Amino acid sequence: xxxxxxxxxxxxxxxxxxxxxxxxxxxxxxxxxxxxxxxxxxxxxxxxxxxxxxxxxxxxxxxxxxxxxxxxxxxxxxxxxxxxxxxxxxxxxxxxxxxxxxxxxxxxxxxxxxxxxxxxxxxxxxxxxxxxxxxxxxxxxxxxxxxxxxxxxxxxxxxxxxxxxxxxxxxxxxxxxxxxxxxxxxxxxxxxxxxxxxxxxxxxxxxxxxxxxxxxxxxxxxxxxxxxxxxxxxxxxxxxxxxxxxxxxxxxxxxxxxxxxxxxxxxxxxxxxxxxxxxxxxxxxxxxxxxxxxxxxxxxxxxxxxxxxxx
Amino acid sequence: xxxxxxxxxxxxxxxxxxxxxxxxxxxxxxxxxxxxxxxxxxxxxxxxxxxxxxxxxxxxxxxxxxxxxxxxxxxxxxxxxxxxxxxxxxxxxxxxxxxxxxxxxxxxxxxxxxxxxxxxxxxxxxxxxxxxxxxxxxxxxxxxxxxxxxxxxxxxxxxxxxxxxxxxxxxxxxxxxxxxxxxxxxxxxxxxxxxxxxxxxxxxxxxxxxxxxxxxxxxxxxxxxxxxxxxxxxxxxxxxxxxxxxxxxxxxxxxxxxxxxxxxxxxxxx
Numbered sequence: 001x002x003x004x005x006x007x008x009x010x011x012x013x014x015x016x017x018x019x020x021x022x023x024x025x026x027x028x029x030x031x032x033x034x035x036x037x038x039x040x041x042x043x044x045x046x047x048x049x050x051x052x053x054x055x056x057x058x059x060x061x062x063x064x065x066x067x068x069x070x071x072x073x074x075x076x077x078x079x080x081x082x083x084x085x086x087x088x089x090x091x092x093x094x095x096x097x098x099x100x101x102x103x104x105x106x107x108x109x110x111x112x113x114x115x116x117x118x119x120x121x122x123x124x125x126x127x128x129x130x131x132x133x134x135x136x137x138x139x140x141x142x143x144x145x146x147x148x149x150x151x152x153x154x155x156x157x158x159x160x161x162x163x164x165x166x167x168x169x170x171x172x173x174x175x176x177x178x179x180x181x182x183x184x185x186x187x188x189x190x191x192x193x194x195x196x197x198x199x200x201x202x203x204x205x206x207x208x209x210x211x212x213x214x215x216x217x218x219x220x221x222x223x224x225x226x227x228x229x230x231x232x233x234x235x236x237x238x239x240x241x242x243x244x245x246x247x248x249x250x251x252x253x254x255x256x257x258x259x260x261x262x263x264x265x266x267x268x269x270x271x272x273x274x275x276x277x278x279x280x281x282x283x284x285x286x287x288x289x290x291x292x293x294x295x296x297x298x299x300x301x302x303x304x305x306x307x308x309x310x311x
Numbered sequence: 312x313x314x315x316x317x318x319x320x321x322x323x324x325x326x327x328x329x330x331x332x333x334x335x336x337x338x339x340x341x342x343x344x345x346x347x348x349x350x351x352x353x354x355x356x357x358x359x360x361x362x363x364x365x366x367x368x369x370x371x372x373x374x375x376x377x378x379x380x381x382x383x384x385x386x387x388x389x390x391x392x393x394x395x396x397x398x399x400x401x402x403x404x405x406x407x408x409x410x411x412x413x414x415x416x417x418x419x420x421x422x423x424x425x426x427x428x429x430x431x432x433x434x435x436x437x438x439x440x441x442x443x444x445x446x447x448x449x450x451x452x453x454x455x456x457x458x459x460x461x462x463x464x465x466x467x468x469x470x471x472x473x474x475x476x477x478x479x480x481x482x483x484x485x486x487x488x489x490x491x492x493x494x495x496x497x498x499x500x501x502x503x504x505x506x507x508x509x510x511x512x513x514x515x516x517x518x519x520x521x522x523x524x525x526x527x528x529x530x531x532x533x534x535x536x537x538x539x540x541x542x543x544x545x546x547x548x549x550x551x552x553x554x555x556x557x558x559x560x561x562x563x564x565x566x567x568x569x570x571x572x573x574x575x576x577x578x579x580x581x
Contacts, residue, residue: 048407078407084400088325100314101408
């Protein structure tokens with residue numbers, strides 16, 4: 001549904017996107033993560049037809065965002081990172097204006113506005129001025145506005161920024177419902193736990209390019225079993241220094257964290273290598289209290305992918 | 312109807328300046344015309360002042376002061392028009408809707424011009440006073456009004472261009488005012504300085520407008536007050552001064568439109 005191939009975009013000689021590639025299938029809820037300045041917002045603006053690209057191709061529903069911008073606009077709903085509202089309009093007027101702007105007239109306009117009011121839970125506030133709404137309500141209103149014309153693809157740039165925990169939960173639930181309705185969603189966020197909860201796949205972006213995690217994946221299958229790289233948490237009864245020395249001498253092992261009587265280690269390789277490490281530690285006189293496999297969460301993978309690369 | 316026009320007019324009329332500015336405008340205009348009336352009737356200090364003379368004085372005072380006031384008001388309505396969408400972060404929503412850049416521009420232009428035209432219309436009762444005294448006919452009123460509308464249209468287009476080029480309303484408004492000052496005052500100063508230099512070098516002095524070399528006259532064709540002055544000529548004498556001014560103003564306005572649309576089509580660069 002979303003196909004981005006070797007896309008490049010520069011601002012005053014600075015590359016914001018530098019050959020980024022992305023493929024999102026129909027009906028997916030796809031995440032996009034990367035550090036600040038990685039190119040997420042530029043990518044979103046490009047896909048939403050707001051920014052022309054320098055080279056490469058970007059298509060939505062098989063339509064080029066540069067040559068078929070108008071048709072693409074019919075397909076997409078774009079929620080920018082800091083969406084604005086007309087504070088002096090009423091909630092209904094705000095929705096009616098954007099329904100007009102999407103060429104919904106007469107009964108279609110009224111139906112779309114009614115649906116948007118229900119979706120946002122603002123039916124009873126429809127006559128209130130937008131400025132009287134809370135931040136969370138405004139965010140719901142803007143998302144409802146984005147859905148007015150029944151887009152097939154949603155491009156959401158940091159939609160959870162500034163929301164309180166309850167509003168974030170509601171947003172996650174709403175996005176799951178929208179995905180269940182068949183809408184393809186590309187969402188960028190810094191709140192990794194949210195993405196992990198709702199996304200099927202997550203792409204990594206860094207310095208405008210496809211970034212890779214420790215396993216070399218540029219797209220993380222959120223619920224797929226992990227293979228090559230495993231994280232182990234080791235609890236010790238003293239002897240941390242000698243344990244660290246041993247770990248540093250074992251090939252395929254990398255120390256991620258070191259605390260008082262606690263180590264977090266990344267082990268690349270087969271199960272035999274894990275067993276061998278434990279054997280070496282015990283043989284080296286280290287008292288091991290616990291040796292636990294820890295599932296590699298998105299946060300860990302993100303850290304492994306971008307550690308030391310933050311601008 | 313273009314949804315932008317409806318939205319803009321609705322928002323504009325809800326603002327406090329929606330009623331405050333027309334009130335202030337009429338108050339200032341009324342005061343100026345009253346002052347002109349007393350000057351016209353008491354300067355001569357006699358009772359045999361011709362009604363036609365008073366009518367002409369009132370009409371000219373009204374036409375020039377109205378133009379000056381409206382030139383001061385145009386940037387308020389046009390220069391903040393697009394920047395406000397950037398400041399409140401609503402421009403992305405407009406540009407990703409099915410509204411074209413031209414529709415967005417047209418909505419902004421019509422609403423800012425309509426408000427200024429509303430002020431022009433509200434001054435009609437004051438104008439009718441001058442009409443009642445005689446000395447001026449429908450042609451003078453028509454040509455002066457048409458000229459004022461062309462000038463305001465051009466200045467609105469320039470204000471919108473500034474609004475599309477800058478990120479903040481305060482910058483766009485400042486540059487719009489600088490443009491108003493440049494074309495109204497700087498051109499006049501440039502003309503009179505160069506004319507006096509020319510006249511001191513060439514004797515005898517010039518007798519008429521067309522005796523002045525074109526390169527010295529040229530800045531005045533961009534001057535709105537000269538443009539207005541040229542509109543007082545009889546219909547058959549509108550060429551070349553009025554026609555040239557109209558051409559210059561329409562060309563300037565059109566250039567501003569093209570540049571504004573280009574800026575809007577650059578879209579997400581803001």
